[in-house]
Amino acid sequence: MASYHDLVTQVIREASRPLTLDEVLHRVGQLRPVLSANPKITIRNALNSSQAVAFLGSGRTAEVKQRCRTALQARADALAEATSPMFSQADHVDPTLALV
Numbered sequence: 787m788a789s790y791h792d793l794v795t796q797v798i799r800e801a802s803r804p805l806t807l808d809e810v811l812h813r814v815g816q817l818r819p820v821l822s823a824n825p826k827i828t829i830r831n832a833l834n835s836s837q838a839v840a841f842l843g844s845g846r847t848a849e850v851k852q853r854c855r856t857a858l859q860a861r862a863d864a865l866a867e868a869t870s871p872m873f874s875q876a877d878h879v880d881p882t883l884a885l886v
Contacts, residue, residue, distance in 0.1 A: 790832040793817050798839055807833070 788796075797813040798805065805813070811829045814820060822828040833839050 788818065790814065790818075790820070790828055791835055794829060794832040794839070795836050798836070 793814045794810060796817070797810055801813075807826065807830060810833065811820065811826060814829055814832075815825070820828055833841075
């Protein structure tokens with residue numbers, strides 16, 4: 787049987803957006819009933835012990851999305867810069883392929 791820590795990590799990784807504690811609790815409850823005296827504390831403890839979780843605080847979703855976009859764009863720009871010389875050279879095409 788999966789631990790609450792494992793279930794919380796699974797729920798966070800499968801989510802397409804940041805989740806509130808109540809949403810995580812609900813999704814974990816769909817996978818396995820949270821039968822503790824205080825389910826919210828149980829899930830919060832599992833969240834606190836997970837390295838796959840970042841707490842955003844209230845209203846920080848837009849800020850985090852922007853940071854992710856900026857980081858991803860920087861990586862994409864670096865890859866484009868590294869590969870552009872390969873694609874700009876016309877002499878790298880095999881002549882037999884050019885005749886096809």
